[in-house]
Amino acid sequence: MSDLFSEQLQVLRAQSLHRKLREIGTAQGPEIQIVGQQLVNFSSNDYLGLANDPLLREAATAAVAEFGVGAGASRLLSGTQSPHVQLETALAKWKGTQAAICFGSGYAAALGTIPALVGRHDVVVLDKLCHASLIDGAKLSGAAIRVFPHHHLGKLESHLDWARRERPEARVLVVTESIFSMEGDRAPLRELVGLKKRFGALLLLDEAHAIGVIGPQGRGLAAKENLTREVDVQMGTLSKGLGVSGGYICGSRSLIDWLVNRARSFIFSTASPPALAAAARAAIEFLGTEAGEQRRQKLWQRIETLRRSMPDNYANDVEPRENGSAIHPLIVGAEETALDLSRSLQNEGFLVPAIRYPTVAKGEARLRITVTAAHEETHIQRLSEAIGRHQSALLTAA
Numbered sequence: 001m002s003d004l005f006s007e008q009l010q011v012l013r014a015q016s017l018h019r020k021l022r023e024i025g026t027a028q029g030p031e032i033q034i035v036g037q038q039l040v041n042f043s044s045n046d047y048l049g050l051a052n053d054p055l056l057r058e059a060a061t062a063a064v065a066e067f068g069v070g071a072g073a074s075r076l077l078s079g080t081q082s083p084h085v086q087l088e089t090a091l092a093k094w095k096g097t098q099a100a101i102c103f104g105s106g107y108a109a110a111l112g113t114i115p116a117l118v119g120r121h122d123v124v125v126l127d128k129l130c131h132a133s134l135i136d137g138a139k140l141s142g143a144a145i146r147v148f149p150h151h152h153l154g155k156l157e158s159h160l161d162w163a164r165r166e167r168p169e170a171r172v173l174v175v176t177e178s179i180f181s182m183e184g185d186r187a188p189l190r191e192l193v194g195l196k197k198r199f200g201a202l203l204l205l206d207e208a209h210a211i212g213v214i215g216p217q218g219r220g221l222a223a224k225e226n227l228t229r230e231v232d233v234q235m236g237t238l239s240k241g242l243g244v245s246g247g248y249i250c251g252s253r254s255l256i257d258w259l260v261n262r263a264r265s266f267i268f269s270t271a272s273p274p275a276l277a278a279a280a281r282a283a284i285e286f287l288g289t290e291a292g293e294q295r296r297q298k299l300w301q302r303i304e305t306l307r308r309s310m311p312d313n314y315a316n317d318v319e320p321r322e323n324g325s326a327i328h329p330l331i332v333g334a335e336e337t338a339l340d341l342s343r344s345l346q347n348e349g350f351l352v353p354a355i356r357y358p359t360v361a362k363g364e365a366r367l368r369i370t371v372t373a374a375h376e377e378t379h380i381q382r383l384s385e386a387i388g389r390h391q392s393a394l395l396t397a398a
C-alpha cells in the first residue's frame with residue numbers, strides 16, 4: 001500500500017504538481033513566519049485583516065467565557081445556541097434577505113445546499129471556472145450537469161434552452177460566483193439574472209470573494225448591482241473577508257427552512273463553535289460602521305497600489321477598480337515555472353503561492369497575489385519590484 005502511494009506521489013513530483021503543507025508559527029496577518037522565515041503574506045483571503053483583529057478576538061473570547069468551546073451536537077439536536085441565532089439574524093438583515101442559515105464551512109454549504117435544491121431529474125448549469133465545492137455539490141445532487149465556458153452567456157443560453165426543451169418539467173439551477181477565486185474577475189450578474197428569469201431557472205451566486213470587498217458595506221455583488229431580490233440562493237463564507245470560519249446561505253424564509261430540513265451537511269454535522277458565530281457577527285457589525293467602511297476603502301487603496309506598481313506587462317492583468325477585486329492572478333503557464341517563481345519570491349521574503357492543476361487547468365499555472373487592507377504600501381511596492389526583477393526569466397520561459 002505505502003509503496004503504491006509513494007509511486008503516485010513520485011508522479012506528482014515529476015509533474016511539478018506535488019503539494020505540501022507549510023507550518024505557520026504566527027497568527028494570520030500581512031507578515032507571517034513559515035519555518036523560521038519571516039514572509040510578507042500575499043496568499044491570504046483575509047482581505048480586511050479581520051482574522052486577528054482585536055474586535056473579533058474579544059467577541060470570541062467573551063463567547064468562550066459564556067458558552068464554552070464545543071457546540072455539543074448538530075443544530076437540530078441541541079446545538080443551536082444564541083450566538084448561532086444572532087449571527088443568522090444579523091446575516092439576513094445585512095444581506096437584505098428574509099433569512100439565513102450557517103454551515104461549518106463554505107464547502108459544506110455548497111455540498112449541502114445544491115443537492116437539497118435539485119435531484120436526478122433536474123439540471124445544474126455552471127460556469128467552467130466555478131469553485132470545487134460548487135462542482136462537488138452539483139455532482140452529489142445527481143442532476144444533469146452542463147458547463148459553459150467562463151462568462152460565456154451565449155453558451156449558457158443554449159444550455160438553458162436545451163434544458164427547457166429536453167426536460168420541460170425539470171428544475172434548472174444556474175450556479176456561479178460573483179468574484180472568481182483564481183481569476184479575480186466578476187460575473188456579468190445583470191445578464192445572468194436576465195437569462196435565469198427568461199428560462200424560469202433558479203440562480204445560486206457564491207459571493208465568497210466579494211463579501212467584505214465590494215458593494216455597500218461589503219455586502220457583495222448582488223447588493224452592489226441592486227439585484228439582491230433576483231438572486232434566489234445567496235451563498236458565501238465567513239472565512240475570507242469576514243476573517244472567521246463557516247459558510248452561509250441567505251434567501252427566502254421557505255428556502256432556509258427547506259435547507260434546515262434537507263441539507264445533509266447541516267443536519268448531520270455538529271454546529272460550529274458558538275465563539276466563531278459570535279466573532280463572525282462582530283465582523284458583520286464592524287462592516288456597518290464608519291471604521292469598517294474605512295477599512296474597506298483602505299483595501300481598495302492597496303489594490304490600486306498594486307495596479308499602479310506592477311511591471312507594465314502585468315498591469316493589464318490587474319483589473320481596474322470598477323471590475324476588480326483583491327485577487328490578482330499572474331498567469332505563467334507551465335507548472336514548473338510558476339513553482340520556480342514562487343520559490344524565488346519566497347527567498348526574497350514574499351509568500352505568493354503557485355496555483356496549479358487541479359485548482360486551475362493544466363498549463364494555466366499562475367501566481368495568485370491577494371492584497372489585504374493590512375498590507376503596508378511598501379509591502380506591495382517591494383513585491384512589484386521583485387516581480388519586475390524576475391520578469392525577464394518569466395517571459396523567456398512563457
Ligand SMILES: *Cc1c(COP(=O)(O)O)cnc(C)c1O
Nearest residue numbers: 105106107131133181208237239
Ligand atoms: C473558499 C471558497 C469556498 C469554500 O469556503 P470555505 O469556507 O473556505 O469552505 C466556496 N466557494 C468559493 C468560490 C471559495 O473561494
